[in-house]
Amino acid sequence: MPKIKTRKAAAKRFRLTGSGKFMRRRAGHNHLLEHKTSKRKRKLAGVALVDKRDVVNVRLMLPNTH
Structure with a gap:
């Protein structure tokens, strides 16, 4: 089974x-x-958290994060 690749842009x-x-x-x-x-x-200079509705998609793009 091949490795799961990370989306580098994400x-x-x-x-x-x-x-x-x-x-x-x-x-x-x-x-x-x-x-x-x-x-x-x-305000724009600081970081923000990803909205809970988008977390699922971000996790799919970054499979090797825990």
């Missing part, structure tokens, strides 16, 4: 926390930042 975007949740970056913090407020940019 592996670069998601990290598993110690408690088993997936972290992700927030969208909208790469460019066009001049007109965004400092508060908004601070």
Whole structure:
């Protein structure tokens, strides 16, 4: 039986926390930042958790995470 491959695009975007949740970056913090407020940019700079409805799909893309 062949090994299950990891989707590399997903592996670069998601990290598993110690408690088993997936972290992700927030969208909208790469460019066009001049007109965004400092508060908004601070909020976008942090990491967020993947929503529980999407966790199933992320787990399928990252089969070797526990």
